[in-house]
Amino acid sequence: MSQDKPRTHADYRLSQLDQLEAESIHIFREVAAEFEKPVLMFSGGKDSIVMLRLAQKAFYPAKVPFPLLQVDTGFDFPEVLACRDRWVDRLSAKLVIASVEQAIADGIVIDDGKTTRNRLQIGTLLNAIEENGYTAAFGGGRRDEEKARAKERVYSHRDDFGQWDPKNQRPELWSLYNGRIHEGEHMRIFPLSNWTELDIWHYIGREQIDIPSIYFAHQRRVFRRDGMWFSESDYNPCRAGEEVVTKQVRFRTVGDLTLTGCLESEADTIDKIIDEIAIARVTERGATRGDDKFSEAAMEDRKKEGYF
Amino acid sequence: MAPEIATTEPHVGRGRMDLLRFATAGSVDDGKSTLIGRLLLDSKAIFEDQLEAVEATSHSKGYDYTDLALLTDGLRSEREQGITIDVAYRYFATPSRKFIIADTPGHIQYTRNMVTGASTADLGLVLVDARHGLTEQSRRHAVLLSLLRVPHLVLAINKMDLVDWSEQVYEQIHDEFTQFATKLAIPDLEVIPISALKGDNVVTRSENTPWYHGPTLMHHLEHVHVASDRDLVDTRFPVQYVVRPKSEEFHDYRGYAGQIAGGVLKPGDEVVVLPSGMTSTIAGIDLADQEVSEAFPPMSVTVRLADDVDVSRGDMIARVKNAPKPSQDIDAMVCWMTNAPLRPRQKLAIKHTTRSGRVMVKEIQYRLDVNTLHRDTHDVAEKGLGLNEIGRVQLRTTVPLLCDPYSKNRTTGSFILIDEATGVTVGAGMINSGN
Numbered sequence: 239m240s241q242d243k244p245r246t247h248a249d250y251r252l253s254q255l256d257q258l259e260a261e262s263i264h265i266f267r268e269v270a271a272e273f274e275k276p277v278l279m280f281s282g283g284k285d286s287i288v289m290l291r292l293a294q295k296a297f298y299p300a301k302v303p304f305p306l307l308q309v310d311t312g313f314d315f316p317e318v319l320a321c322r323d324r325w326v327d328r329l330s331a332k333l334v335i336a337s338v339e340q341a342i343a344d345g346i347v348i349d350d351g352k353t354t355r356n357r358l359q360i361g362t363l364l365n366a367i368e369e370n371g372y373t374a375a376f377g378g379g380r381r382d383e384e385k386a387r388a389k390e391r392v393y394s395h396r397d398d399f400g401q402w403d404p405k406n407q408r409p410e411l412w413s414l415y416n417g418r419i420h421e422g423e424h425m426r427i428f429p430l431s432n433w434t435e436l437d438i439w440h441y442i443g444r445e446q447i448d449i450p451s452i453y454f455a456h457q458r459r460v461f462r463r464d465g466m467w468f469s470e471s472d473y474n475p476c477r478a479g480e481e482v483v484t485k486q487v488r489f490r491t492v493g494d495l496t497l498t499g500c501l502e503s504e505a506d507t508i509d510k511i512i513d514e515i516a517i518a519r520v521t522e523r524g525a526t527r528g529d530d531k532f533s534e535a536a537m538e539d540r541k542k543e544g545y546f
Numbered sequence: 547m548a549p550e551i552a553t554t555e556p557h558v559g560r561g562r563m564d565l566l567r568f569a570t571a572g573s574v575d576d577g578k579s580t581l582i583g584r585l586l587l588d589s590k591a592i593f594e595d596q597l598e599a600v601e602a603t604s605h606s607k608g609y610d611y612t613d614l615a616l617l618t619d620g621l622r623s624e625r626e627q628g629i630t631i632d633v634a635y636r637y638f639a640t641p642s643r644k645f646i647i648a649d650t651p652g653h654i655q656y657t658r659n660m661v662t663g664a665s666t667a668d669l670g671l672v673l674v675d676a677r678h679g680l681t682e683q684s685r686r687h688a689v690l691l692s693l694l695r696v697p698h699l700v701l702a703i704n705k706m707d708l709v710d711w712s713e714q715v716y717e718q719i720h721d722e723f724t725q726f727a728t729k730l731a732i733p734d735l736e737v738i739p740i741s742a743l744k745g746d747n748v749v750t751r752s753e754n755t756p757w758y759h760g761p762t763l764m765h766h767l768e769h770v771h772v773a774s775d776r777d778l779v780d781t782r783f784p785v786q787y788v789v790r791p792k793s794e795e796f797h798d799y800r801g802y803a804g805q806i807a808g809g810v811l812k813p814g815d816e817v818v819v820l821p822s823g824m825t826s827t828i829a830g831i832d833l834a835d836q837e838v839s840e841a842f843p844p845m846s847v848t849v850r851l852a853d854d855v856d857v858s859r860g861d862m863i864a865r866v867k868n869a870p871k872p873s874q875d876i877d878a879m880v881c882w883m884t885n886a887p888l889r890p891r892q893k894l895a896i897k898h899t900t901r902s903g904r905v906m907v908k909e910i911q912y913r914l915d916v917n918t919l920h921r922d923t924h925d926v927a928e929k930g931l932g933l934n935e936i937g938r939v940q941l942r943t944t945v946p947l948l949c950d951p952y953s954k955n956r957t958t959g960s961f962i963l964i965d966e967a968t969g970v971t972v973g974a975g976m977i978n979s980g981n
């Protein structure tokens with residue numbers, strides 16, 4: 239940049255990725271300044287890892303001033319847990335684990351054999367938030383993911399029962415966030431609200447962010463169920479007629495391994511993943527998530543109950 | 547009938563794409579949801595599974611076409627009522643730009659949603675039905691967009707197919723609107739004849755409007771120049787958070803974190819910290835672990851000062867010869883967003899930039915009729931300002947605000963009012979002046 243010529247507006251352009259980053263960092267700092275006890279809900283997926291990177295940037299050179307909270311379904315991919323541990327190390331962060339197994343044992347949630355682990359996470363999460371007295375919980379939700387999310391605020395108010403009331407949301411104007419809550423309530427914070435799946439991947443590429451290896455194409459033993467490929471696992475036994483085969487696959491989202499399917503893919507680098515997504519014709523949840531398929535309003539219902 | 551998809555190539559979006567935020571407004575029947583569905587579909591932001599769900603729903607409702615409006619009606623209660631009840635955000639991108647749409651409902655009782663959507667918009671898109679011309683609602687939308695200082699406005703005249711692509715209809719609505727807009731602050735206006743349902747002049751130029759020589763809607767959205775809408779002269783840096791690592795390695799580090807609201811900051815700049823009035827020099831500017839040579843809006847950075855001055859959240863860093871005057875008497879336009887009216891003497895919490903305090907309503911001068919711009923003083927002292935009404939209000943604050951007129955800076959000129967009992971955001975304010 240030359241100092242000789244007068245600068246114009248065009249010299250002060252910020253790319254859209256930089257604008258998203260600036261907005262998210264602003265949100266992290268606002269929450270850290272205004273809430274007594276924030277926590278970052280960490281799933282191990284790419285979105286929550288991007289949140290960690292943004293939080294790291296927001297407070298550098300200080301440490302991230304809040305702990306990470308992970309809801310452990312007991313059915314997590316080992317590659318995801320390994321990546322989590324690397325991040326906890328990198329940030330010298332405090333990790334709080336809320337275990338679904340433990341919540342079942344303590345009678346906090348009830349495993350009737352029919353309810354999925356995904357659904358049992360809700361009670362486990364709400365209990366962990368209440369027990370620890372967290373007043374704000376960062377989540378990696380994006381508005382482009384799903385129709386119900388498209389209407390959710392960056393600061394999303396939760397009542398005493400952790401419920402979201404979509405018809406009674408606070409207006410959210412400019413970048414003025416209202417963090418007022420009453421005793422027993424908490425706020426869900428979505429710093430990635432305006433990011434799309436492609437933005438996340440571009441950012442992971444640009445910042446060279448460490449993500450779980452299962453996002454990249456690899457050889458895996460899988461079987462076909464409900465039109466999706468699932469990983470062979472002790473937790474998820476094959477049913478009659480299901481046959482295990484070895485395929486070159488990758489995961490597009492990361493969740494409970496009994497519910498998260500994978501795609502046949504050759505994409506073993508970030509650039510190849512971006513190319514694959516750019517021409518993909520199915521949303522990431524629609525492609526590989528059994529939990530959103532039950533009804534058209536599945537996500538809306540789970541969100542109202544207090545899902546991420 | 548399957549919707550036709552225009553042949554734009556899927557884009558990967560590498561490199562320096564920029565960002566346009568726009569707000570859409572229109573009445574229930576103007577075809578706004580159809581237009582947004584069309585933009586998403588034609589820019590390939592709609593995926594097969596979403597389109598399949600919408601086709602299935604359209605079919606089960608007995609429609610003989612795919613109702614693109616179903617793509618954007620998010621909440622179940624809305625799908626049941628067939629109307630949009632809240633601000634929804636949508637995303638799409640072309641090779642040069644990413645777009646964030648704030649999709650706001652058009653009916654009268656939802657002015658607050660329109661104000662919300664417009665608060666962050668670079669451009670406002672107002673839809674009218676060519677058969678009906680300008681309605682009270684389209685005028686109101688234009689007034690709100692102008693009040694919120696949305697710098698660019700597009701008037702899309704929709705359903706041109708239903709008026710036989712009449713140039714005369716277009717010209718008539720164009721003239722009527724231009725006439726009306728002279729009373730408003732609309733620096734940039736484009737009037738585009740379209741058919742959202744059929745796609746004419748949305749992404750591809752229509753053969754039905756040979757008399758129209760302007761851009762298609764998508765072309766305009768992609769090329770409208772927004773970089774110069776920011777204020778790069780008046781330095782405004784509201785301090786959000788004080789970064790103090792207290793670690794071995796960064797033992798003496800003390801940085802002031804925030805998002806730049808105006809101007810360009812450089813190391814060596816002489817600055818003043820408000821409201822204390824202490825002066826210092828910028829020692830360095832950090833963007834995470836990188837030091838930058840200058841910073842400008844809307845960057846989030848951490849500023850280090852050369853002197854050990856007392857700075858905390860809510861303070862503002864500005865230039866010595868160009869700083870806002872700390873003000874406790876605020877003259878503002880307020881949009882009221884809750885059922886119980888705003889009354890004189892009422893006390894509320896206020897949030898302005900990173901500063902929080904309390905306010906007392908000294909006086910409500912008038913209510914603004916957003917259809918006619920008439921200033922209504924009748925009963926305003928007794929009845930106050932009702933839900934979805936906008937009025938000129940005098941406030942007294944407990945803490946001095948470091949503010950600018952909203953017309954100069956949308957960040958340092960705006961505030962929200964919060965009900966202290968419920969904690970709910972009940973008002974949005976745009977500052978005229980502070981004393």
